[in-house]
Amino acid sequence: MQSKHHRKLFLALTFLGLLFIGDSASAQKPGRTYRNFPAYGFKFKPLRDWSDVPVNERLKKRSVIGQFEAERPLMVKYDGNNRATYKPALKVVRIMPEAASTGSGAKKKKKEWSVKDFVDDLSGSLVPDSLEDAEVETSIIKMGKGLQGTREVLTVRLDTRGDEVPIVWDVTTIVLSDFKVVFAWDYPGGEKKVVKSWSSAVKKAMATFRIVEIEERMDSGGPVTSDSSYEVLLAHHKRDVAQTPGWDLIETPSKQYLIKTNSEDRKDLKAVVARLEASRLLFEQDFPPSSPILQISIVRICATQEDFNTYGQTGGGVAGYFNPRSEELVLYFPQGSAKMTMSVMTHECFHQYCHFLFERSAAHRWFDEGHGDYYGAWKMRGRKLVPNDDMDLGLARTPEIKKMFRDGTVKPLSKHIRFNHPEWQGQGPSNVSCYAQSFSIIYFLREGARGQVKRSYWKKEYGQIIPNYIKTLNDGFRGAYAEIREDAQNDLDDLDADEAEGKEGDRLRERLENPWTYLGLKDKLEIWDAAMEASWGLVDEDEFEERWKKFVMKEM
Template sequence: MRRFLFGFVFSLSLLALASPGLAQKAGSKYVEDTTHGFEFKPLKEWAGIPVTAQLKASEVIARFSSEDLRIKLPNNSIAQGKAELYIFTFETPTAVTGGESGGLRSRAGGETRRPTIEEWIPRMFDFRDFKEEGLKDPIIEPEEEKLKKGLVARRAAYGANSPNGYRLVIDTWTVTLDDFDLVFLFVLPSQGDRDDKKWLRTFESSVKSLRLIEKVAGPKKVKEGASYEEQFAYHKAEAEKTPGWTAVETPSEQYIIKTSSDDDDFIDDVIDRLEASRRVFEQDFPPSKDIQHVSVVRVCKNQDEFSQYGNTRPGVAGYFNPGTTELVLYDNKERDRRETLAVMSHEAFHQYCYFLFDRSEAHRWFDEGHGDFYGCYEFKGKRAIPTAHMPGGLDRYQNAKTLVREDKHKPIFVHINYNHPQWQGQGPGNTSPYEQSWSIIYMLRMGTLGKVSKKVWKDEYEDIIPNYIRVLHEGYQEAYAEIRKTLEEELSSLPEGDKAAEIRAAIEAQLKRPRVGEERKQQIWKAAMEASWGQIDIEEFEENWKEFVLDHM
């Protein structure tokens, strides 16, 4: 199991931090989970945070977070972080035949019993000094607590250290029900012994508000090829499991917006730009077949919620997650909403390319350079206008000029052939790779439109991107065909019966989404580069590019 790095958001600023008293108040409103048949009152001012796919895989069904709290670090400086609540359901694993693995059974040591939260914590969180066995000096010894008539919980509280070295209080409540154990896990950055005790009493009041209610079957995950209406109904029900969240349809039926924003005008702007960007992508890179996938775009109402959801580092304005195919961003209304829309176009291009190349990868010069190129677009009515500028701090223009003027760029041949880690770390600054790739793409794209001076433009440059895309796509399609043929042969050779069922299911899953190995990918990349950049004088192009950036851009 991949561990969830417990990520408080740090800042040395103490502005607008919640006072301990306010943060400790019990809530007055019930939040219900009809799928699992319960409701309870979260703490006052605690926000619901959507559960990521990674957390769902760790049996988390709900997550809540406090406002910012003061945290005293080991060096006596003050930072800020949040208290959090994770709610789990642990079912009794089904007994399986020998040799099979996976699921709760293997995670709980191969026994057909429900795991305990004490076993789960060190596998999921990066807490220091928290062991699966031999927990020493618990803050609250494991004991049974009566919640109400007929409802009892096992409570235990422990101390641990965060990855940053400050003290944590971990309060656990396990309610054993017929179908599963319902577990409440509160994690509190220690506020000092006196205030910690107040917090523990408030956690207790929240759990003791628990009531069992009638279960209603939850939304069933839709299968590939389901209608837009079916997919939207599923995602809307999923979104609304988290208080304050919902889903919004888009006219093209190519996207579903999941959002916590209540600003309808802003969401309309998001949809307008998203769909206008998609039309440009399809015009510039027509898919060889219709892309049936409906893409999910998650719009958080602010940066704090965005950071909590994705556990992102400071400076990240949006991202595309290929594992879930979800695009995630936030409403940057505190600074400049134009930045939100530009980031969305950038990340939406990554999302589009993921399906354009059948979930395969291109070089970074291509995908990041184009992401910024489309982030610079202005949309006026039905007109899509490429420009050389992104709003605010996203702009690459001036830094690209500085990179060339000070001769700190990488040689073009080196830059375009970097693999992903090499590209990201090439320097000299964190954004330098983006600036160089964007300026290359900007020159190639504007030259194709006839808007680059003939002093620095040659007709053969117009073929670089089309040839790269063509050979890249052909290479992946050929590789996929070979992989599928091999898998189908393996499938046909399997014996009938239950013994081969697990292997059969694994092969069928690979047939749906075959993966190209690293060695074959490098062969495809090399062929695509030879068919495109290999057909021009790269040294001459570099001189022309430098002159373009300094004098013609």
């Protein structure tokens, strides 16, 4: 449990906003239905009208097995007339006992976590000393059938743009036969009557905790990664979706994707499957892998933006994303805007494909994001994707790049294509300018290679920029990973039996299995530089820039 979960908490500024915000003493009615945790052998009744969203991979690594959130933000009154909005939430955490180990590589037993450790890990930006100075009130909650939990309650203050907002953390720990389960609730503090009301609701919810029969443990099939077989992944993800009511797993005809969703719109889901399959065929045609890509791509489609935001802990302005760490593509269906979802899906689907194409490594943003937008614009015709000038609705890039040329805000080509990721993202002047510039470059290169750009703009050598870039990048990463694996295997062979079974052996086996996580920045930049030299180094960049600009302004 390492990274912090940053909760969105913002000041309420307008009367219109207040119409959609509940009072801090509301939305705490006891639930009527049990929420079962089939892989862990218990159930309880969450508060009524709370969302129940699957746990993302980041939280899973921190032992979180369930997350719930109030469907509407609540008004928090504090320090007189100050007000802010806050979404109460619950994280359910499973704590396993430390396994005994022996030998020279034995690991030291970790210090047992206190309630303040949990709060520090799960909360947002705390006011300095707020947690350290907080007093913890401890009590026992009776749960029936001989069960009881230790309840620890403390009030901390969150730092929100200079304001200090009181938040109560209400944590109940229950010791079961082979693990502990921790229910970490957080809700508004400040007003005594509000805290009392919430405290009563949480106590009633925790009193409903019951032991049930374990159906099938999540880890019953052993470790699972995207490199596992289709059958193993299918069984694993079926178990995973079964943990959260309302979620389902959908297979695709190609067996290259598994879709997790709580959407009941079968028409839209059918369109998703068709576009996913068409996108993959297109990518394999334009970017044929040097060896078959066997990894199964996971796609999660949330029915609502609220579910999407809760699952990914994202803010506004995000319509979808690919997470290279979890290797999962996450989307949602905006109300009445399935067309936008399809464009975003193909864009993010390209990132997911390149993640595996480049051995889990990243390309320059001009290539990655430019192609994402280029393919995101393509339209379905029957079962195939066909070229299209630009994306629809608010995703269109052409108006932005033309405005940038007129205003003189386009970044010099030589800089834009060599930006690292933060430099590219922050190039400005708007937050979509970087996308628009990369899209127009890729559009020019791709359409030129297809014979759709006039000779007055196009030169034959431009058609080799993308192929040379891909090959050099791919060869570079593969070579670097082969070297990391070879060094790790040699070091592992040099260990004695005890060392090989201990911490050092584990570290070297991790390098063998995931060499991409051990590629140094210097080596990565050398691979990037080689790819740029093999592609852009073969053309006159100044001349290309002039031709590209004229093409954008006259032909796009």
